[in-house]
Amino acid sequence: MDNLAVRRGGVPVLRGVSLTIPQGLVTAVVGRSGVGKTTLLGVLNGLVAPEHGTVTVAGSGPLDDAEALARHRRRTATVFQDHALIDRLTALDNVLLGLADTRHPLSPLPWPRALRRRAAEALDLVGLLPRALVRAGRLSGGERQRVGIARALIRKPDILLGDEPFASVDPALVAHLGRVLRQAVERQGVTAVLVLHQIETAMALADRIVGLAEGRVVFDGPATAFDAAARTAVFGPRPILSE
The missing domain is CATH 3.40.50.300 (P-loop containing nucleotide triphosphate hydrolases)
Incomplete structure (x- = not known):
């Protein structure tokens, strides 16, 4: 990041940030x-x-x-603070959405078994495999956060x-x-x-x-x-x- 500047509503938020990750x-x-x-x-x-400045990856x-x-x-994968889950979908299906950009958005086909297994493994990593088939809307805040982490990890x-x-x-x-x-x-x-x-x-x-x-x-x-x-x-x- 080189000399990044960002304003929100005219108010400076980032001021000349230069940083190497x-x-x-x-x-x-x-x-x-x-x-x-x-x-x-x-x-x-x-x-x-940014208003000005560059990001090079x-x-x-x-x-x-x-x-x-x-x-x-x-x-890149992002774990959002507000979870960004779809409440009507199960925890497993929300994790699979981490791979949504790998197939056509209008595809009527079910997710392949190998990918469903991969999603289950991601949920197991965060300790949520027993809740895999529970709708996200019925999960607690902490459980929703863990689904978000699993969804990021499935992207590798x-x-x-x-x-x-x-x-x-x-x-x-x-x-x-x-x-x-x-x-x-x-x-x-x-x-x-x-x-x-x-x-x-x-x-x-x-x-x-x-x-x-x-x-x-x-x-x-x-x-x-x-x-x-x-x-x-x-x-x-x-x-x-x-x-």
């Missing part, structure tokens, strides 16, 4: 609410067009034309983007899902960029941390270097509590 690692994006974390992910998956090139953007999207993407992928998940499952994503990175060479609000999760899961404040990058380095000074730069000083 290393391949094959987990990068966590952290910061206060409203500093541009979700917008940054939107630029990375092509849903948000290894294997796809600069994302400045329709062909390059389509090539990039075929290699080169790039995995996650907007608060563990926000609705029971804390007891966060460590397990973190291990699932880490295995995808290590075994498949996935490049993961995750917006996280749990700093402890970011420290445990990420190789690198990017800290945003007021639409700018104020920290970019190894997770092990995200010390008290870095936290203050990103989140500001902690308030002093009166006795």
Whole structure:
């Protein structure tokens, strides 16, 4: 990313962001609410067009034309904060939608058995195989979030983007899902960029941390270097509590 700027309603959200995301690692994006974390992910998956600046992706090139953007999207999967599921479909069918771009959208044919098995395996990875045939509208928030993660994993993407992928998940499952994503990175060479609000999760899961404040990058380095000074730069000083 080179000198990216994005405005929403005339208000600057990203201000001259230049950043390199290393391949094959987990990068966590952290910061206060409203500093541009979700917008940054939107630029990375092509849903948000920057006012100026460029994004260049290894294997796809600069994302400045329709062909390059389509090539990039075929290699990318996103876990959305609002889950983006179809309530009338089962958990299994929602996971299969992660492969919707691999067949004709009007095809009346059922999904092949091999792909249904692959979807079931993805649900098993996130601990939801027993709920595979339950409609998404009947799932809890945490279960819906896990379906979203399974739908991203079934694509076997080169790039995995996650907007608060563990926000609705029971804390007891966060460590397990973190291990699932880490295995995808290590075994498949996935490049993961995750917006996280749990700093402890970011420290445990990420190789690198990017800290945003007021639409700018104020920290970019190894997770092990995200010390008290870095936290203050990103989140500001902690308030002093009166006795």
